[in-house]
Amino acid sequence: MGTFVTSCEIMDMLISFPKYLLVIWQVTTQVALVLLASSAVLLVFPFKYVLAFFTFDLFTRELEFRREMVRAFMDFLKERWESIHAAPVVVLPYEGEGAGSSTKTLPAKASG
Numbered sequence: 001m002g003t004f005v006t007s008c009e010i011m012d013m014l015i016s017f018p019k020y021l022l023v024i025w026q027v028t029t030q031v032a033l034v035l036l037a038s039s040a041v042l043l044v045f046p047f048k049y050v051l052a053f054f055t056f057d058l059f060t061r062e063l064e065f066r067r068e069m070v071r072a073f074m075d076f077l078k079e080r081w082e083s084i085h086a087a088p089v090v091v092l093p094y095e096g097e098g099a100g101s102s103t104k105t106l107p108a109k110a111s112g
Contacts, residue, residue, distance in 0.1 A: 027084055 041050060061070045 060066055
C-alpha cells in the first residue's frame with residue numbers, strides 16, 4: 001500500500017523550511033505583478049507595437065551604447081534567478097509488485 005503523509009509531517013516540513021516558503025511567496029507575488037503589468041501594457045498598446053519594440057530591442061542589444069546596460073540587466077536577471085531556492089523534495093521508496101526484490105524492472109509495453 002502507499003505511504004501517506006500525515007498533517008504532523010507536513011507541519012514539520014513547513015516549520016523546517018520557512019526560508020524557502022518566504023522566498024516562494026515573494027517570487028509568486030513578483031510573478032503576479034509582472035503578469036499584471038504585461039496585461040496592462042497589452043491593454044493599452046496594440047500587440048503589433050509591442051512586437052515591434054521587442055524586435056527592435058533584439059536587434060540593438062549589441063550596439064556599443066547599449067551593450068553595458070544590457071549586460072548589467074542580464075546579470076541582474078541571472079542573480080535573481082539563482083537567488084530562488086529549489087523546493088525540498090522527498091523521494092519515497094518504490095512500492096509495488098515484488099517490492100522485496102532488489103532488481104526493479106518496468107512492465108512490458110503492450111504493442112498493438
